[in-house]
Amino acid sequence: MRRLFKVLLPVLILAMGVGAFQILKSTKSEQASPTVQERIWRVEVEPVERITASPQLELYGRVETPDLLRAAASAAAWVAEVRVQDGDVVAEGEVLLRLDERDFRPRIAQVEAEIADLEAQIASEKNRAETDRRALEQERRLLQLARDAVARQQRLKTQQVGAEQALDDAKRSEAQQQLVVSNREMAIADHPSRLRGLEARLASTEARRAELQLELERATIRAPYEGIVTGVEVTEGDQVSKGEVLVRLYATERLEVRARIPAPYQDELIAAATQGIALRARAMIGGESLTLRFDRLAGEADPSGVDALFEVEGEPGLVRFGQLLSVTLERPLREALIEVPFRAVYGSNRLYVVEDGRMHGIDVEPLGTRLGARGEERLLVRSDELEPGDALVTTHMPNAVEGLRVEIIGAEAADDAAGETGR
Template structure:
């Protein structure tokens, strides 16, 4: 009996334990099913309206002038008067600097004396020519008489009436007279050459006189056009040499702006200029906007880009050579473009639209910056998938992916 109880007791304990476990399992409370909800991100969106717009290009330029004039001294002289200072605006014909005219007077007197001397020599040659012509007639008569004397002496010698000595004397006289006639003719023939030489020397003296007169006139330096005085290099009393710079000035209307254009835009702007397209630009000076226009590109380029030259359309009186400016060049306009905030463009080539409460990526092409009337800078993008009325997500989302759940807020 005891042996039976020892055998059945463990089995009974196991059966009671298993039954209790099944009871507890069946009577345990049921765990509610977990419900997962998708997070909704709140974003701002803008309604698209594609239109024709021109992208802008921000540049930095320098005011330059191809008409920088260096007024130099016309001759060695002392500076008598300086009537302008650096930065003065002058009008055409205004006297700027004057050299002492007394430094030119003695040179003018010397040149005039040389002219008078050559005039006198030329007149003397003319009188000599007239005298030679009159003397030639008399010498030709004397030559004829000498020839007759030789003939008579020859006849008398043949008749043994005259002596050989008388014949020799007559022949010598004939030879001397022949030589005198020949010299006189040579002098008459040489007159045109002597006259041309004196006239050449006289013309040279007159030219020298006119040169000194011109130097004297240029000793009064006047403005050739409306200009700005860039610098003044002398003061009254300075002794200057010929070609020493007195002052520099430049034409107000000759100012232009040189700006470096990045290499990626060189082909576009070159083609636009060849097609004679108008490429306006603006420069901000204080609270005033200066209107410009791109007129040409430099003849040399580098890896970084090429220099462009801008014509100033408005009054350039407030500009000065060497002044640095920031300007905004308006490039060629494009159709069906959208001005998007920079935060709405991812990687420069992708934006997201709000479609049925989710983000939908659209690849785009960036065309450049564009500025609103309030001065806000935006990026012009274009894509065939962008249509009027689409909702562009302008809130920058670090976790932006296609299909992300979003909600538009004002």
Template sequence: MRSTFKIALPLLIIAAGIGAFALLKSTRPEPEPPTVHERVWRVEVERAEARRLAPELELYGRVETSDLLKAAASAPAWVAAVAVRDGDRVTADEVLVRLDERDFRPRIAQAEARLAELEAEIASERNRRETDRRALEQERQLLAIARDGVQRQQRLMTQKLGAEQALDEAEQAEAMQALAVSNREMGLADHPSRLQALEARLADARARLDELLLELERATVRAPYDGVVTGVEVTEGDQVAEGDVLVSLYALERLEVRARIPAAYQAELLAALRAGEPLMAVAEVGGASLGLALDRVAGEADPSGVDGLFRIVGDPARLRLGQLLTLRLARQARPETFAVPFRAVYGNGRLYLVRDGRLAGIDVEVLGERRLEGGGERLLVRSPRIASGDRILTTHLPNAVDGLAIEVVGDAGEPPGGVAEPAPGR
């Protein structure tokens, strides 16, 4: 009996504990179910405004010119004076370099003397012609007398009154006089040829003198136009040979900018040029804007694109040959275009609109970039699903998806959607 009690007592204690636990569990108060709050991201938006805008193409160009003048020495000479330095701005007809005129004067004097000699020979030839013309008349008269003498001796011989020797002498005199007339006539006939040869030599001498005078004129090197000196190759006292470069300069108004146009835009810009549409660009030079216009494209292209040559519309005085510029070329304007911040576009062309407190993603066509009048750069996009007045998400959310709950900061018209959390990175 005592052993049975020892076994039953622990079982009773266990049963009592289980019963007490069951009683406590059945009588405990029920907890309220937890409330689930959806996260809402605080974001900024911009109102969409449809405008007619031209996307811009950023290009990198170099200032160059097709009118780089290299003034050279007209003849061997010594440099007498150098009046400019590299980088100087000069005006038209301004003296740049002077060569010593004493290196030119002796050759000019020789040419003038040769010219005077030929002029004297021509005058002598004309006098000779006049002399030959007058002498020919007398020679012909003498020939007629000689022929009369021959006829007279022949009559005397017929009458057996003359001597045979006298007839021979008369015939000899006639032949000699005929030869004299013939020589005189030949001299007159050759006169035009001799005169022409002398006049040709005279023309050559005059040309040589003109050449030497031109060399002397060019001994003083002057600027042919307003420009900028790019290099001075000599100094006072140098000896130069004919053709040696003395100074180089370029005209400001002939400067242009060469920039590479990517192949993707080549057809578009060429079509605009053929249609006569103005293609304007802007470059920043010294903190100020400089206007340019696409004038033409180079005649040779490669797979990467083609060079565009831009005419300078503004004042080129701030430019220098070889200077590198960044250009913003305005392409053809597009209607119904929206300018949005770069951070508003996701991937290759997707942005989000805010509608009823949630995001609505749409695909857009990215047209390019543009710097707006008020400053800052924007991305130009188009889509038929955007209308003026729509709110475009401008806060970049890495977790942006369709239907994401958001709260627009500063927009009283956006109803609260729960407990707002700041956007990542803000």
């Protein structure tokens, strides 16, 4: 009996536990399933407005000039005087530097002496030619007399009166006089050649004198135009060689800015230049705005783009040669553009508008930037899907997706919500 009780007790306890579980399960209260509510995100919007504007293009340029003077020494000399230093603003005609004139004048004096000698030789040659012409007349008469003497001796010999020796002497005299006349005629014939040779030497020496006088004139270096000195390479007492650069200067009125135009905008700029459209640009320098005007494109391009050259229309004193500038180019006018803040852009070309309380994504074509009414930089885009009055989301949402439920906030939230339209 006791053994039977030990066997049935565990079974009884297990049955009581199962029964209690069933009673608790059947008496449990029913709970309603929780409902999931969709979260609503609050965003700011601004109405879409189509405008006609000039997209801006940010460029980086360098100040250059086609009139960069590198004044060099006209000849080997000593530097006598330096009147300017780097950074000086000089007027047209102002003396910059002088070379010692004593290094130039002895060479000029030597050439002038050569010219005087050649002029004397030319005068002597002309006198000689005149003397030869006069002497030739006399020598021809003497030749005729010698010929007459030969003829007379031949007659006498024929008459067997004259001697053979006398006839030979007469012929000898005739031959000698003939040689004298031939030499005189040759001297007269050579006179033009000798004269041209002397005159050529004289012209060469005079050209040399003009060259030396020009070197002397250029020993005093003056500013050819109003400009700014960019460097002085010598000081007083230096000895310089011919062609050595002494001072550098550029014209303030011929400054220009060279900036690289990216390849995607190259055709647009060429078309504007071909059509004669005046394109303006500006650069900010120390709080001052410098106005630039597109002048021309560089003659050489590469796959990255082409250089554009801008004339400085503002105050040229604001910039210096070689200065780097950030340039804002006003591109040609475009119609049907939409101006949006950068915070409204996702990626590089996607915006969101509010439709029926949800965000709807639209791909757009970025066309450039420009400064807004408050001075902030805004993006100009174009899209046929955007209509005037659409509520453009300007709050940047990190979790922005198509169909995200949103609520418009702001001072014009009520008007904006009432103006939402479906597509």
